[in-house]
Amino acid sequence: MAPTYKTVVLAKRPKDNIVPGETFRLVTNNPTPSAADLKDGEVLFETNYLSIDPAMRGWLNDTRSYIPPVKIGEVMRGGCIGTVEASKNPQFPVGSFATATAGWTEYKICRGNELQRVVVPRGGKLTDGLSVLGMTGLTAYFGIIDVGKVKAGDFVVVSGAAGATGSVVGQIAKLKGATVLGIAGSEDKCRWLKEELGFDDALNYKDRDFFKKFRAATKDLIDVYFDNVGGEILDMALSRAKKHARFVMCGGISQYNSSKPQGPKNYLMIVSMRIRMEGFIVFDYAKEYPRALRELAQWLSEGKIKRKETIVKGGLDQAENALRDLYQGVNTGKLLVEVKPIDDK
Ligand code: NDP
Missing domain, CATH: 3.90.180.10 (Medium-chain alcohol dehydrogenases, catalytic domain)
Structure with a gap:
């Protein structure tokens, strides 16, 4: 047969x-x-x-x-x-x-x-080749560098931080001299972000005191918010945005399984804080992949990205x-x- x-x-x-x-x-x-x-x-x-x-x-x-x-x-x-x-x-x-x-x-x-x-x-x-040197690594790279225009001294908040994209976003932001707060869905994930990847701080959004902790952790207000999840966390980030903050709209996983995805309730903060909120699709940068892959591979070889x-x-x-x-x-x-x-x- x-x-x-x-x-x-x-x-x-x-x-x-x-x-x-x-x-x-x-x-x-x-x-x-x-x-x-x-x-x-x-x-x-x-x-x-x-x-x-x-x-x-x-x-x-x-x-x-x-x-x-x-x-x-x-x-x-x-x-x-x-x-x-x-x-x-x-x-x-x-x-x-x-x-x-x-x-x-x-x-x-x-x-x-x-x-x-x-x-x-x-x-x-x-x-x-399917992660840090593939689509998710490229998404992190172009999202935080080209769209977020991250620079030294920025306070960056990343949601979905322990995932393939978010974990690389936070590490690149650190390499560029930013302070980074990650948001993820378990204590173990938060420990990994802080202890192994060098995030400055990480919060578990399933913690019952998460909202209180988020307010305290963002008291200096956010320069760059990298959004992988949308929903309530995006709303909270809007409420803590600095004037002229950059919001990198990468994805909204909290809404993907819903037939009626919810938009941000705090959207008027975009006006009052003059926020630049920009969506992107990694394919837009296809011509620049070789440059990004060279740099990502170098960081990986040097142990700067885990x-x-x-x-x-x-x-x-x-x-x-x-x-x-x-x-x-x-x-x-x-x-x-x-x-x-x-x-x-
Ligand atoms: P991840 O490896 O980050 O996996 C998804 C993670 O999302 C899960 O591990 C989970 O972690 C978290 N999550 C799931 N449901 C929720 C929820 N309701 N609220 C908050 N967090 C949730 O996937 P990727 O790195 O592949 O993708 C990350 C994001 O980037 C997605 O939104 C994706 O669509 C987007 N993307 C965008 C691209 C673009 O070109 N714009 C290209 C590639 C990806 P936890 O335990 O923390 O909840």
């Missing part, structure tokens, strides 16, 4: 939360593509790790956004790191590693221009649960699903 391979397809658009066993469907496909199926310039990509991203929830909605929605019946979109299993493209020899938006699949035939080679810097590892991964094992079958659990804060640092281990770990 010909070998089979698995994919996960979108079965039904969720109204609010992802519904296990309903939103996605695991499909067994036959036969697995092989070297004989390749045309010139193509490679057979075998997925090792899937990147699990908050934005995925938005791709399930049939609405106008920065990227078209995933279609019903289509393989779920997603970034992956994988191995070149067979190749008719000299730039991607057999056995080399690459990242690609291959989606939730064990195998895919990709054209060379759909792949990026993974170069591991000293002190790095392959999966950094990172963590949370890896969910169990293959593609676990992708749906991992995505659902992302919105419960299951991860510290980057959330990945292991489809087939790479032995550099």
